[in-house]
Amino acid sequence: MEISKHDTDGPAVNRGIDAATISFSEEPALAASGGSHRFALRVTCSVTRFVEFHRSGQDPVVLLRRCTGVVARGSATTFPVDDLSALQSDTACRGALRGMLEQLPQLRSLWLAEDEWDAVVPADIVPQIVRVARGDDAKDGFTFCFAMKVHRRIIYGEQALLMACKERELDLRAAKTDDCAICLNGLEGEPAVELPTCEHAFHRRCISTWFSKATTCPMCRGDVRLRGLLKFLNL
Ligand SMILES: [Zn+2]
Ligand SMILES: [Zn+2]
Incomplete structure (x- = not known):
């Protein structure tokens, strides 16, 4: 999974997805598909959603991972295949498989981007299907059964802490004479935030720099990371 470099001003939200085949088997046509189609794919797909919180920097370190949901564990969907040639080449098979997976409600609910749909097709499944579809026994019909597991990750950088911070009200800023404890200048001069x-x-700019080295409040030493994250996630 690629984690793209995020800009320093934004909340640094990245997304990642990987899919893996956890089992596969080849079964006779009618036994498993239960219909008149000679060729079918039967897929069981479970989706797990994670939220990850990464330390900013070159090598992302996972600070916290939290599972936010498991959907559709155990239910199987059968897709009939009318034309065997749709499964006999890598490109055709990958396209067909992707089209089938796009119909699964548990995957549709993830609102995947175009390139993420490609990542959802498990890497090892295509050659296995192609091999069966090209085999001598294929003409007698088959149902190719496989179970897959999809991990959906929403990745936040440390800067996401700032999203949990409230923008300081303008009038509050004007009325108070507080100084920023980091730079010791008055808060009124530039955008300031309150920690959750x-x-x-503190000045947004000052606390942003602070958060690249520490995850505690500069004044009271409270852990902003966990509290900020939980607030950010509405947990
Ligand atoms: Zn400051
Ligand atoms: Zn504090």
Whole structure:
């Protein structure tokens, strides 16, 4: 999974998805598909959603991973295949498989981007299907059964902490004479934020730099990372 470099101003939200085949078997046509089609694919797909929180920097370190949901464990969907040639080459098979997976509600609910749909087709499944579809026994019909597991990750960088911080009200900024404890200048001059829960306020720019080295409030030493994250996720 690629984690793209994020810009320093934004919340640094990246997405990642990987899919793996966990089992596969080849069965006679009618036994498994239960219909008049000689060729079918039967897929069981479970989706697990994770949220990951990464430390900013060159080598992303996972600070926290939290599972936010498992959907559709165990139910199988059968897709009939009218034309065997759709499964006899890598390109055709990959396209057919992707089209089938796009119909699964548990995957549709992830609102995947175009390139993510490609990643959802497990890497090893295509050659196995092609091999069966090209085999001498294929003409008698088959149902190719496989179970797959999809991991969906939403990845936040450390800068996401700032999203959990409230923008300081303009009038509050004007009324108060607080200084930013990091640069010791007044808060009124530039955008300032309040940290979640402790509500200590700093310049957005100053606390942003601070967060690249520490995850605690500069004033009260409270852990902003976990509190900020939970607030950010509405947990
Ligand atoms: Zn400051
Ligand atoms: Zn504080």
